[in-house]
Amino acid sequence: MAGHLEFNTSMSDVLVVLGAAGIVIPAFARARITPVIGFILVGVLVGPFGLGRLVGQFPALYYVTITRPEAIAPFAELGVILLLFEIGLELSFGRLWDMRAQVFGLGAAKLLVSAALLTLVLVTMHHDVPAAAGLGIALALSSTALVLPIAGTQSPVGRRALAMLLLEDIALVPIIFVLGAFGPGGTSGAALFATLWRGGVIVLVMLTLGRFQLPRLFASAARTKSPELFLAFSLLVVIAAALATAGAGLSPIMGALLAGLLIAETDYSREVEALTAPFKGLALGVFLITVGMSIDVGEIWRQLGQIALGVAAVLAAKAIVTALLLRLGGASRGVAAEVGLLLASPSETTLIVLTAAAAAGLVSPENAQFWQIVTALGLTLTPLLAMIGRRLASAVDSPDETRSAGAPRDASGQALVFGYGRVGRLVGAMLARHEIPWLALDADPALVAQARAAGDPVIYGNVANAALLEKLHLESARSVIVTMDEPVLVSRTVRRIRAAHPDLAIIVRARDADHAAELYRAGASDAVPETLESSLQLSEAVLVDMGVPMGPVIASIHEMRDELREAIMRGGGLEQKSRLKAAGLRDRT
Template identity: 30%
Template sequence: MAGEVVAHAAEAAHHGVDLVPVVALLAAGALAVPIFKRVGLGAVLGYLAAGLLLGPSGFGLISDPASVLATAEMGVVLFLFIIGLEMEPSRLWALRKQIFGLGMLQVGTCGALLTGGGVILGFAPVVAFVFGMGFVLTSTAIVMQILSERGELATDGGQKMVSILLLEDLAIVPLLAVVALLAPSSDDVSILTRLVSLGVALGAILLLIFLGRRIMNPFFAILAQAKVREVMTAAALLVVLGAALLFQVSGLSMAMGAFLAGVLLSTSTFKHQLEADVEPFRGLLLGLFFLAVGMSLDLDVVGENWQIIALSVVAYMLVKASAIYVIARLLKSSHGEALERAVLMGQGGEFAFVLYTTAASSGLIDGPTNAIFTATVIVSMVLTPFAMIGMRYLMPKHVQSMDGVEEVNGLSNRVLIIGFGRFGQIASQPLLALKYSVSIIDNDTEMIRAAAQIGFKVYYGDGTRLDILRAAGAGAADLILVCTNDKVQTTRVVELLRDEFPLARVMARAFDRVHAIELVRAGVDFQRRELFDSAITFGGEAIRQMGADEQQIADVIEGVRDRDRERFELQLNGEDWRVGRNLLISNARDQAREGGVTVDEDDAEAAARQSAQQPQPG
């Protein structure tokens, strides 16, 4: 069946653009990624699995994965450019010890251990060196994508991994030079050629630095005056791809060229515009890169050499991850941070393909050996998302320090406040100002210690536990304020209070209209959506800035409150939209008339229907 599709696509290509591969790639990404993310396997694994199905080892819709991979590497290039935009030179300089200290230590140690492992597996020392050093180069795309998804790029642990990845990207240059030196021919001419190549590479770096510091900002300033969005987008891509091309023809890494261009533009006034222009292409091409890696996995090669590939994957990932963990622990990283770095960086990466291809073309390794090495790296990349899932069960549980924190026990005051975040802190102040006796509990020890520094006595306790509520004096309190910032937690506390302490009056912080209705039905005496009053005050100030007088502001705000109250009652009672149709249309007319606007009857009715049927988030 797949063969017929491919044949049909080939025939169609004679009459125009062959859209079958394009549609197949887009469909694979659009379908696989949401499914894999929903089941907790992550976007990267979704792309890899979809690519495997589309490639020669699957349905065969894509017969030349190498061509797709060559294009998709632009995704890595654009990703490194965006990372560079976030790395101002001063910040990069601050990371120099991590880049050249931690990075070189990890690359050197792992390279030596993996080379030794290759010799033990039976490879010649030179071949083992190529195999091991290629595997040392972690997948920048996978690590960056996972860190980005989890919002950890700016954390201390994330910055260390980014620093190591930068050093590994730099390491591809001397590694390619070493492979050339190890190649069979080593005459004087070739040595001179290599010296010239080194000079060209240094010249490319200096040229890009000059262009970035002197030319790019004025260039974008001129383009910005034209006020044509697509021109700015084209210029952004020109800078990224131009820097990548400059480094590529100089024998350097395209990704490093894009990264350096990003760093040079990180202080530019056009930084955010550039990021916004490049981001859509980055996401699409990076997804295409993972699809191409999945397609490149040749199951026939894996099947024919499964023993050596399986042994190599397990041995290399374990050796590399163990070395990374030990280095991290020796440098005072916590167990959790060291374990995460070891698992996340334990695989090979896309730069290994470059190194292995270069070694094969220079005669250091043969074609079948190159296929085995490449398959080993790809399998390790495929296994990384699974390893991340398994890591969750090995990560140490976060235990809050109880230093300086007193657990709740035997309190008995007129008012009990549960949750002392931003909302609870403000809500408590009128009560304390009038000298009411107030008990406060929260389950965040850091917040409790911070509150103690400014004079608040907050006890440690989880309001969703009945024994804690009793110890906090819920049975004796006249009024209980539930100010927790989690909807599920707030509703659970209210339900416990309603069932166990029915005489206490309960007020609760609501997240939105739907949650407010849920709390009223759960039995609270009063609820307030957390942003409702501040948003009304904000809107009132907006019309004051536009020229409204104080009486107009008061009338308009009161009208907004009345309409909200009426709509809330309708939704609370679950009434059909027709019940409140006339009232809501009338309110819409009144509100529009105040602003001098004519309201169409059908529009008002549609608004009424939508308003009553779909509770608004506010």
Template identity: 30%
Template sequence: MTAYFIQAFIYLCAAVIAVPLAKRFGLGSVLGYLIAGVVIGPIIGLVGSETNTLQHFAEFGVVMMLFLVGLELEPRMLWDMRNKLIALGGLQIGLTTAIITAAGFYFGLSWSIALTVGLIFALSSTAIVLQTFNEKALSKTEGGKNAFSVLLFQDIAVIPMLALIPLLALPELVEQAQAAVGQAAQQHEELSLVAGLPGWAYGIVVMLAIAAVVVGGHYLSRPLFRYVANSGLREIFTATALMLVIGIAALMSLVGLSPALGTFLAGVVLANSEFRHELESNIEPFKGLLLGLFFITVGAGIDFGVLASNIGPVLGITAGVMLVKALVLFVLALIFRIKNSDRWLFALSLAQAGEFGFVLLSYTVQNHVIPTDLAQMLSLVVALSMFLTPGLFIFFDKVIVPRYEHSENDREADEITEKGTVIIAGIGRFGQMVNRFLRANKIDTVVLDHQISQVENLKKINVKSFYGDATQPDLLHTAGIEDATMLVIAIDNNERAVELTKYVKHTYPKVKIFARAFDRGHHFELKHAGADFIISETYHSALELGKEALISLGVHPFKAEQKKATLRELELCYKDSLFESWKKKTEDSKYSAHFRELFIELETAIAKAMKSEHFDEQAKVERGWTPPPKDYEEKINRSE
């Protein structure tokens, strides 16, 4: 037990030190993990033999990553992107694989190994590239968008690759592999549903398993999540999410399919679910940690002996691979008319090999497709190309962008700038109306609520909404708070609304906060917490009713409207001074019991002010359309 603690501590410690450092130097978190692994493995030698075992465990992070990739892919979005995805992504993978395979074959690899290597190097690093795009705000550029389609296609292409690679197993190792499989089957007979079944039955079982995932995901997940959500226990929801992913992975393993494929499918099925964001925010930390662990084990597994003795070939292959990838991408950019600096961004950003390369390499070794020593060398190439990627981005920033800056700035500024997303927290009667109004004016909104019944009601009338606790940072993150322009807070819990305001204002100062207040005290608390616009929920409706009452009692409607405006203006006049005195008082006394007393005091002050204005004939705010005195003409004539 003690040994486990110490090891876990070493891994976490390395990650905690290296990853923030790597981020600070603009290298991204993936490189941070790799460096951490290199340091604790080959350099200091703190960890050793257990990395292999750990790596198998950490590969589950990849399974989770594919689940999350699936969650992001709404079937409709996939369909809209189909042309670009298939043409651009397909050509990228096809051409790159073909060229690298040919090169491998030329250098004397057998065709199966060459093809495997080609496939592995055709993939780029989703983790590094997307993260860098986000950090450098390149996601919305033409180059960024096209790079995303290619990465998406690659992520999907990993699944058929996982299916294809075992078929490429080396003939001399097949026998050995079969013996091993046979042994495993004997040892774990009870763990396989398909051992010993004839081909047709195996086919049926596989189809049934996939159907179970799709149909179950579609029809059973919703009642299950609703049942769990109604319990209101957050950790049980997390447990359910984990159960789902692990269950599907287990089912797929039982029928001899890739767990990654299964969870990816489940992710796509759940992409339209109102629980999507909550699922993402629950799985994300596990995925992040496990993937991190995976990268650390890769780093720790780097054999410096291999590197030292193969330094020439490793450097050569790395340069060759990156050159081939960049060239293929550049040609594709020409064909698909990606212009100017975007063409360079597209070509440079995707020139590295990716994290899936590590996954596929360890998978190929397991399946006896590539000998271990070659795999070790290739994994050095993958790592090195990833290390070089930040350099390419710096090259893009410093050399490419200045060259195009002039010509791109000549274009006239667009009339309408992009309207970022508005996140609406709390979708009761108040939030619903805000949402409807914004949507009617073509503003993108993301709606969050922690009451599943509310979310379901909205689903019935086609409002896109998600289940989850909006005060949880994770959920805000998956709802896209970083890129949002505004957060509308309309949740029922007063204290949480204030806390949420404080948190968002502190962490994302650029996001505007529009909040609904329960009463005046809440109003001031929200203001104090930094909300940009606050409205008391009953204020306007009460004033409106008061105005209608005046009209009904015989006041001319236009006059009644003026009276209403007068009251509003008075409130506005006094608002700031009331807030200041509230602030002073709350800073002096720390007990909330005093608030009530204070507000009664403030209300009296307003009432008094209203009264004095009311009796003043020349009331400042009501002086509009005051006619001149009856004898004014004489005065004007006299002055002429």
């Protein structure tokens, strides 16, 4: 009977989590708001400090609340593990080696200086020095689980945030051991040495086996052509790696990161990334719900002034330290400000370190609970801080900041290329080959500096800034070519330019036929769907290899391109797809 009751309780909690995901993700996506806030609010609502406390009075609430938060805690931990695994997949040992100076230099400086400043602040708030030091190092940590999904790992902001967060994830285990060693009756140095020794052996074994065995094992799974088997094997690798490092006394997230790095070196990394992404998103949502469940709104109200002061002190100290260190390291004012605000909140690992500090006797249970509430509120504010950081970065970084003295200042008489990534560089090269004057803009300062050093006419600029578009004098440009792979920003940019310049030629890179139809409605002169162009190029290669003369092949490709363009402009993506099917081609979007 007890087992049956426990099963019903677990199923009720699962239904609440899945129901929250089904409501939060689409609702917040439609409002173009990160679902992070939604999941945390759901946790506050259905947790033991929300509707859960009313189950005794209203038994029906049992089915829409989470009555045992500890039951879903393992799934929350799995979300963080899968997140670190995905980060490892996006990295590689080569890229990690290239980042070593930022990881162990900038990352270590941010952690230590932030911890020292917070310790001083806590001492002034009448904490004794050992407790202040324990709280300071805990609160100096920043949230990998929230920051990287917001910032990514490829942008200037994302790369710098990633470097700092990697150092903190690596340092988590030593931090816990040091806190235990300094507590009353704490961990001995011999125990710390034994853990590090075992962990080193485990990591070495994983590196050796992973390098030689993972490619073969994934090849065997791929040969079965079974997505289910491939997915099962992928999850097996990451969970086994996490358990291996956890068994050695290290953090399971270290094993997950290492598994991702090893798989990133194989030919199957993108397939693994695509298959595991949905699990990461759902598990991360569970983690955020557990964060919300730890927030006691009543306790916040009773200590509102003290909690607000604590949150403000942590956010201000970390933001200032991070921004100053980045400026000293050569980052632009905008990047420094955005990263500083993005990393200002405490971390999910702060909760782990606070628990360890309380267990070691460094921090009293009351103080630990107080700072856990501060941490949960700080995590809740992370998306808001990210938004403020983006706006502040746009305000403090001017388009002139990264230009050299003789750089062109507008697009008069030139073709203007928005975005100088892979596609933008190729467009620029073709314009230069045909001796057409051109100017490119990109929001990545490092990329702009590299392009300028190579002699390319590229300036810094964020096309989301309407004032920048006005300064470029687009009315005298020959054309505008938009190459960014950000559909919402691209559509908004095209609509804004067309409203101001009705006769300007606007050529846009589109993801697929539906996106192209949207861009035509926004005012694009020509929208080029990547998927259709790749299909046409493939068809051209097939026909030529089969012996069809080049002239008729090129003519038929041009004819098909014109037909598809007319179909997109006339009927949008759905009609275009039917025409593709009738023509024997299939749109794989």
